[in-house]
Amino acid sequence: MDMESLQSDLKQYGQEHLSKFWPELTESDKEHLYKELSGMNLQEVTAFFKTAEKSLQNASEKIDDHLQPLSADVCGSLARCDKATLKNYQHQGLTAIGDGKVAVLLLAGGQGTRLGVPYPKGMYNVGLPSRKTLYQLQAERILKVQKLAQLTRGQKCVVPWYIMTSEHTKEPTLEFFTKHNYFGLQKENVIIFEQNLLPCFDFDGKIILQTPSKVALAPDGNGGLYRALRDSKVLDNMEQRGIQYIHVYCVDNILVKMADPVFIGFCISKGANCGAKVVEKAFPTEAVGVVCKVDGRYQVVEYSEITLKTAEKRNADGRLTFSAGNICNHFFTFDFLKHVSHPAQEAQLKHHVAKKKIPYVADDGSLHKPTKPNGIKMEKFVFDVFQFATDRNFAVWEVLREDEFSPLKNADTEAKDTQTTCRHSLYSLHHRYILTAGGKFIQKDGTPLPDIPRTVQNGKGDRRQTSDHHSDDDLIVCEISPLVSYAGEGLEDLVQGKSFLCPVLIELQNGEPSIHQSNGQ
Structure with missing residues (x-):
């Protein structure tokens, strides 16, 4: 030394x-x-x-005067798209998957600290009848979309799953996947790599010592992806496999559609090399970032960066002018990803700053846990690379929140984004799958349950399917394994004309769908 x-x-x-x-x-x-x-x-x-x-x-400065809304040319919407066009998008996406050109990339560096657990979020079980974790649900969606693509192209295919972890989540994630035999996926097609760490600083620019022999370090944000792709040789692995399109998403969304063929097909049809899946903001002051333009460049603007007047601005049709809510769900071509991961481009991504309470060692060697912020953590965001896209190659696809976005962020002591709200979102989606396929739900006495469950509103524009957000009472409890249906397809022969008594669990057993319900049928 x-x-x-x-x-x-x-x-x-x-x-x-x-x-x-x-x-x-x-x-x-x-x-x-x-x-x-x-x-x-x-x-x-x-x-x-x-x-x-x-x-x-400059954190308190508003950027309203620099904002421009998205042009119609780069936007598409599932809700306002005709069936023939949607079918074409899906076919293009499944064709790309079937040809082995698509990979999914998971951002999984976060721990379950806010959930009150000492392990990675992906290992969390939200209390579904199947007891499946987020990782298992996502793995099974990959398996199913591979089969759908195989039917389209008539050949077996693989969707590699790249998982970016942090120092704290890498080993537990590796052990979890090994323990569960990669949930039916091949080990060589699940590539787990680690993002980098950055030192924490006090407000005077001094790096913080956490203990006498350890620096206070923190992950460099999900925007650390681009350096990690380069450093971990993941880009090389993608190139060797012939990957052309990458679907990037965040681990905590229980409704995420892995390698979503419709989203991929839409982006391919637009000639996009960079794309964002969004949901319409529920109300002007919703605490969600918005995809828009800032000084002519595409960007995600945080809700705190604009004034209420701008947030409430509406178009002639009554919709919010800045309505494209970011859900950390993105599309990149391999060439674009390789370009933005080059040191010259990656270095242009600015660090976002968060004031934090960072444990430190005092001059006398004693360890302290501060009660108020004493330093900063620096991180980059995955969507910061939008600035490198142009009008000709950027695409925004709006989906229905209730179908595709329900994040797990908080413990059940909070009002939203909890294991309960996630669980209920999945029940609601699968309930609607059954109804669309021709099934019905009944009470114990045989009387029909309403197609639209009772809901309440929490005063902030957030609707939930129960009067007690910690209870499954009054809910239609229904879970469909991703191995049975990826997005509601193929259920007609199984449920049409039938009545179901909750809770209902439809699983794949010995290669065939099997229905379990409370009456044992």
Whole structure:
């Protein structure tokens, strides 16, 4: 260990405090700290801080005057699209999947801290009748879309699943997939890689020591994807497989459609190399980012960056002018992904700054957990690369929120985005699948249940299917395995003309669909 040289580097960048406990450390702790510090590009990370400091100073500035709404040329909508066109999009998507040109890429760096669990979100079980986790639901959707594509092209195909984890989620995720035999997928087609970490800084630009021998580090955000793709050789793997289209999404959406053929087909038909799937904002002040243009470049603008007047602006048809709510669901061509992952482009992505309460070690060696923010974490966002797209190759596809977006973010003590709201969203979707396929639901006495379950409103525009958002009472509890149906297709022969008593679980057993319901039938 060349400690003398390291200390010289630390001093050059004003970070000599990082070695102040060096004489007191054990040999193993010295090795750990030396490895951490010597592997850090001090010139780069201190430059990041200086840029982040400017962002903090401008954080309260509104950007209304720079905003432009999306043009109709780049937009499409599932709700306003005719059946023939939707069928064509789906066929194009399934053809690309069947030809082995499509991969899915999962952003799974987040832990379940806000859910109150010490493991990755993907391992979370929201309490469905099947007890399936988010990872299992997503794996089974890949298996099903592969089969649908096989029927379209008449040949077997593979949709590789790339999973970006963080330092904290990589090993648990690997162990979980190994334990469950990759949920029926082939091990070689599930590629797990890790995003990078950045040091946390105090407000004076000093890197924070978490313990005497460890720097406070945090993942570099889901926008760290582009550097990780390069560093982990994932781009090379994609190129070797002949991947041309990549569907990128976030782990916490229980309704996500893996390698969605309609979305992929829409983007291909538009000639897009970059695309975003969005939902219409529920109300003007909804706390969701909006896909729009800023000074002529595509961007996701956070709700806090615009004024109420702009948020409430409406078009002649009464719809919100800035209505394209971002749901972290994107399409990229391989060529575009390779381009934006190049150091020259990746370096143009600015860091977003969050003030945080970061545990630290005091001068006397004691460990402290602050009660108010004492520093910053820096991260990039996956959608920051929209700026590299042009009008000719950018596409926005609007879908129905109730069909495709229900994120898991909070514990059940909160009012929204909980395991209960996720579970109820999936029940509602699958209930509608059964009704569309010709099935009905009945009560124990044989009387029919209403097609539209009772709902209540929470005062913020958020509707839920029960008067008690922690209970499944009064709900039509219905779950359909992704192995049986990807998006409601193929259910007619199974349910048409039949009545069901909740709870209902439709699974695949010995290769055939099997219906389980409360009366044991």
